[in-house]
Amino acid sequence: MRRFFLFFQLAALATLAACGQSTDSGTEPSQEAAVDTPEPEDPNLWLEAVEGEEALAWVEGENERSLAQLTAEPLYEQNYAAALAVLTSDERIPYGSIRDGFVYNFWQDDTNVRGLWRRTSLAEYEKAQPDWETVLDFDALAASEDKNWVFKGSNCFRPKGSDQTRCLVSLSNGGKDAVEMREFSLADKAFVEGGFYLPEAKQGAAWVDADTLLVSTDWGGDGSTLTESGYPSDVRMLKRGQDLADTQTAYAGESTDVGVWPWASELKDGRMIYGAVESDTFFTSTFWLLMGDEPVAMPIPPKSSPGDVEDGFLFVTLQQDWSPEGQSETFQNGDLVAFELDAFLDSSELPPVELVFRANERQAVNSVSVAAGGALLSINDNVVSKILRLKRTEAGWATDPVTLPGSGRASIFFADDDIDTVFINFEGFLTPDTLLRYNSRTGEMAPLKALPALFDTDGLAVQQFEARSKDGTQVPYFVVHRADIEFDGSTPTLLYGYGGFEVSMRPSYSGTLGKMWLERGGAYALANIRGGGEFGPAWHQAGLKQNRQRIYDDFIAVGEDLIDRRITSTPRLGIMGGSNGGLLMGVMLTQRPDLWNAVVVQVPLLDMLRYDKLLAGASWVDEYGDPDVPEERAFLETISPYHNFDESAEYPTPFFVTSTKDDRVHPGHARKMAQRFQAAEKPFLYYENTDGGHSAAANQKARAKRTALEYTYLAERLMDADADTGD
Numbered sequence: 001m002r003r004f005f006l007f008f009q010l011a012a013l014a015t016l017a018a019c020g021q022s023t024d025s026g027t028e029p030s031q032e033a034a035v036d037t038p039e040p041e042d043p044n045l046w047l048e049a050v051e052g053e054e055a056l057a058w059v060e061g062e063n064e065r066s067l068a069q070l071t072a073e074p075l076y077e078q079n080y081a082a083a084l085a086v087l088t089s090d091e092r093i094p095y096g097s098i099r100d101g102f103v104y105n106f107w108q109d110d111t112n113v114r115g116l117w118r119r120t121s122l123a124e125y126e127k128a129q130p131d132w133e134t135v136l137d138f139d140a141l142a143a144s145e146d147k148n149w150v151f152k153g154s155n156c157f158r159p160k161g162s163d164q165t166r167c168l169v170s171l172s173n174g175g176k177d178a179v180e181m182r183e184f185s186l187a188d189k190a191f192v193e194g195g196f197y198l199p200e201a202k203q204g205a206a207w208v209d210a211d212t213l214l215v216s217t218d219w220g221g222d223g224s225t226l227t228e229s230g231y232p233s234d235v236r237m238l239k240r241g242q243d244l245a246d247t248q249t250a251y252a253g254e255s256t257d258v259g260v261w262p263w264a265s266e267l268k269d270g271r272m273i274y275g276a277v278e279s280d281t282f283f284t285s286t287f288w289l290l291m292g293d294e295p296v297a298m299p300i301p302p303k304s305s306p307g308d309v310e311d312g313f314l315f316v317t318l319q320q321d322w323s324p325e326g327q328s329e330t331f332q333n334g335d336l337v338a339f340e341l342d343a344f345l346d347s348s349e350l351p352p353v354e355l356v357f358r359a360n361e362r363q364a365v366n367s368v369s370v371a372a373g374g375a376l377l378s379i380n381d382n383v384v385s386k387i388l389r390l391k392r393t394e395a396g397w398a399t400d401p402v403t404l405p406g407s408g409r410a411s412i413f414f415a416d417d418d419i420d421t422v423f424i425n426f427e428g429f430l431t432p433d434t435l436l437r438y439n440s441r442t443g444e445m446a447p448l449k450a451l452p453a454l455f456d457t458d459g460l461a462v463q464q465f466e467a468r469s470k471d472g473t474q475v476p477y478f479v480v481h482r483a484d485i486e487f488d489g490s491t492p493t494l495l496y497g498y499g500g501f502e503v504s505m506r507p508s509y510s511g512t513l514g515k516m517w518l519e520r521g522g523a524y525a526l527a528n529i530r531g532g533g534e535f536g537p538a539w540h541q542a543g544l545k546q547n548r549q550r551i552y553d554d555f556i557a558v559g560e561d562l563i564d565r566r567i568t569s570t571p572r573l574g575i576m577g578g579s580n581g582g583l584l585m586g587v588m589l590t591q592r593p594d595l596w597n598a599v600v601v602q603v604p605l606l607d608m609l610r611y612d613k614l615l616a617g618a619s620w621v622d623e624y625g626d627p628d629v630p631e632e633r634a635f636l637e638t639i640s641p642y643h644n645f646d647e648s649a650e651y652p653t654p655f656f657v658t659s660t661k662d663d664r665v666h667p668g669h670a671r672k673m674a675q676r677f678q679a680a681e682k683p684f685l686y687y688e689n690t691d692g693g694h695s696a697a698a699n700q701k702a703r704a705k706r707t708a709l710e711y712t713y714l715a716e717r718l719m720d721a722d723a724d725t726g727d
Helices: 053-071 076-085 138-145 341-347 510-516 535-539 549-564 582-592 615-624 630-638 668-679 698-720
Strands: 097-099 100-109 116-121 133-137 149-157 166-173 179-185 197-201 204-209 212-216 234-239 246-251 258-268 272-279 285-290 303-309 311-318 336-340 354-355 363-371 374-381 384-391 396-401 408-414 420-425 433-439 445-450 459-469 474-482 492-498 521-527 573-578 598-602 654-659 684-690
Touching: 053 076, 053 100, 053 668, 053 684, 053 698, 076 510, 076 698, 097 408, 138 149, 149 179, 149 204, 166 204, 179 630, 197 311, 204 258, 204 272, 212 272, 234 258, 246 272, 258 492, 258 510, 285 354, 303 363, 303 374, 311 341, 311 363, 336 341, 354 384, 354 396, 354 521, 363 408, 363 420, 374 408, 396 598, 474 549, 492 698, 510 521, 510 698, 521 549, 549 573, 549 582, 573 582, 573 698, 582 598, 582 668, 654 698, 668 684, 684 698
Parallel strands: 492 521, 492 573, 573 598, 598 654, 654 684
Antiparallel strands: 097 100, 100 116, 116 133, 149 166, 166 179, 179 197, 204 212, 212 234, 212 258, 234 246, 258 272, 272 285, 303 311, 311 336, 336 354, 363 374, 374 384, 384 396, 408 420, 420 433, 433 445, 459 474, 474 521
């Protein structure tokens, strides 16, 4: 696979990524939190000691209390069985990537809890029941090494003319972002004895050749080469057999950067180019070439995302307006542009930049993928996916639509410029995932595999509405509900939102949501609020820093619109969100406690005056604002859920969900907020999974348990209660 920038992607608070979709310097997250300039008036700082004895005793007590309450509900066992059946079903689509004639897939089920890395031929993959060959068994590896290994992906490289593909396999102990990397031979299906090994850290690596890596990590393990965000600050060249301590710095960033990561790419003619990407902030970066005596900066704006190379042209997606030097044309925020890469490599000067695609006000560029037969562009069009085939003509770049099975979410799952087979996944709220095989040379599209129906969709309908936000902005949202509901406010409704880091919330199929909520008569709403990327970078940038209240006003407007349309009512309305969406939930809990009757707060940020001092928090100041800047701190004080908790207010009973092993968003956020409820003798529920990282679940069984707990809580609050709907 020849993707241009194969650098370590910062885990956005996701999604969910995200996000998107996500710092302990590579050690167990048991440090006493980075209590830099602590808030002396905060009585709950002790809960920031992730593995502190007193803090863990509090967690154990709250887990025991909440689990006893939720698992005693008759619905819990049904929910757990339903979630486990969906998450471990053998009828799931085995998504894969093609390499050396094999389709590689990572698979988890009730037997292979940590999962199998396996492969089969492309011809065999097309069969309903392929014959799989195990490459690496992570359950067996975990048992032999007495570790809770979670597979975090692989980075593979096959030199020209060689039949030996080597991979760096990333292993996380308990699901953390921090991983250790080990060299693995695909031919031998074994770790390479004496091969490359990088000890646990938040790190990145890129292959320069068979015996050379570019690496960014916690050099020395003492944190001295980390940024204030806890990510690596410099990139070094590592030769086979070389000790980490003997490496020389290839590029060093600043401690104030978010991080510095390596990248490398093999071009179509076999040349290798490589360098470093210096993430000055979460949304601005400088891309450096490191092949010469001095680093050379790529001539693209700081708010832009370089992508793949097609026919010698490098694609770049803009997140700002750009007037390239020497050109009269100004390109717009959200444009997809391209220029000839070789022309730049030969001269170090920017060649003419061409407009490839300009989205309208209701569209957004998602990604460009290059296959052997050409390039494919994925876009949002009023929050529904479209895929366009790109072609360069004498008159400029042209697009042709690729026919999809319907209106929903389409994602290009796999494409490679050596292969004309492209895998596209298509799904909708009521349409099970279908894996499509697209031939990039002929344009032929055919279903390859399909998920069976995981819940009964008979009588269900999907509608898209718009709510008018406080400043007049029209905010779209989807609602899935029974077609025959009475518009009397009686329908239990779950509203989900995220609103950050340019992460788009698009229609998707969820068997757990369907079984545990829609089949029981509940409605589901998905809010496309500002802060996301549904309508391009400007939709995201409208809610940055001191403008963030717009995001919260958007979500409130959607909630009020659901009630105004009589789809639901406050006693029947619940909300859910995770990570940045967990912050959204905390703000909704404190700003509008009168609007909801259930709030699921997943792996949240909640203390917005200290978030930048905890784990990876410093990397997000470009999104939220800096508590050390007076005017930005003043705004953060108005939204910080932890600081806006009111002992005298009436709150709906919230459910806080987090993970001890989350080394991205500190579990202290959820702990401290829950403690405020406890100190005020207000009801709340709390569940902290001791493993799982930022997903709050290290495997499918843990994920099934967490999901079952959440939907049991929602049913008890919104379905079982004798709610007054206002009639």
